[in-house]
Amino acid sequence: MAARKKSKRDRILDTAEELFALHGYDGVSLRKIATGAGVDVALANYHFGKKLDLFSAVFERRAALLNDSRHQALRDCQSKAGKKGPSVEQIIEAFLRPLEMAQETGDSGWKNYLALLAYINNSPYWGRLMMSKLFDELVNEFIEALKQALPQAEEEDIYWCYHNMSGALTLTLAQTGRIDTLSGGKCLSSDFQSAYDHMIPFTAAGFRKVCSQRSSKGKSKGAM
Amino acid sequence: MAARKKSKRDRILDTAEELFALHGYDGVSLRKIATGAGVDVALANYHFGKKLDLFSAVFERRAALLNDSRHQALRDCQSKAGKKGPSVEQIIEAFLRPLEMAQETGDSGWKNYLALLAYINNSPYWGRLMMSKLFDELVNEFIEALKQALPQAEEEDIYWCYHNMSGALTLTLAQTGRIDTLSGGKCLSSDFQSAYDHMIPFTAAGFRKVCSQRSSKGKSKGAM
């Protein structure tokens, strides 16, 4: 309803973004997207090609922006920290806050996009390929920073901790509203500030705990 | 390929379970399910009704079993702990280990089912309704136990911590393989023991951290 000046091409992207985030790739037809965008069904094909190409276009549209903003946040906290390097909390903050800010903008497009990211990140196999292609480079920057902040940690532990953080984040991005129901309204999935204010110390403590205890304690991975 | 003695009805459930977990509700047609089960397409309708009813049947089939096993694990750790009650770690262990055991059984059905759970838990709106109906009662038992283990905690904090734990768990259940790619094979999403061995101390530390720091510190929720 907001912008009337948007091109039809952009309206297709916006509508597709919203519907894909809500119903997944197979839950949305090109005709529903076209109707939602107020456009003929053939126009999506003209601008983007096949349905999967449209999906990719939606997925890629905001990826670079997001990567830049997180990259910048990491650089900022690194310069602020000096040569001893930033703390675990500061690194996680740099990783997560840009997402909170994106979700908090009035623009519902970002909210939809991040929900779409959650959908893709939870999709087996093909989701992994799409995510890796666009986000692995940035994630590896953060992993490197975390290794420096936790010099005694085993590499494997850091990856598992990242996995847990990524899961917590993904559920927040998905905005399923489960927390609203469970808490009887005490917590709202739309209250992003609360979500991230809790997620940051929660995950930071997890990193510290797992990566500080000396290794091979009950992990039974080597010789039997 | 395994069991040849299963009824056609069960084969429909098994195939649907696997395909729904892999491709989501809209990504699977009744014909693909029927083909996979070696059965006519009309048979699914005869046994289960509409497509959504079949989906619900798959979803509900193992829910009670799972709830029982987690409920039992909680009771066990409570009796072992005596009247002072179990620790956060013990409660989380009771919450998570039954899932690990289910994933580790040779039966691939459980793996598929839990991936389906992850899919549903990440689905906006309708996912919340389905999950709440079957799992809220059990989850509230665990929340109560956690409140006792963290008597100084604010209720809201406990819910947010549970939200984070649920996210970490969900991504593990989804088995997207992201961690495999990211870590270059150092961590495998199929290595369930490692996943849970890390998830438990990670989330327990998060609970302790968030629920011990005295409240209203930068949460800016009450009067300004």
Added chain:
DNA sequence: TTATTATTTCAACAAGCGTTGAATTATAAA
């Protein structure tokens, strides 16, 4: 056996799907 009921398949339906070539309109260039 026959009669009855439960299971399974067959055949088809109306509707929606992604996609495309040709026609139409709007925009920009000459």
Added chain:
DNA sequence: TTTATAATTCAACGCTTGTTGAAATAATAA
């Protein structure tokens, strides 16, 4: 204005979808 190009719609294609009533088969009861 005329000409060329870009944007958009129209109309239709072959295919797949969920669903269903009737026919066929298998299992059970009499």
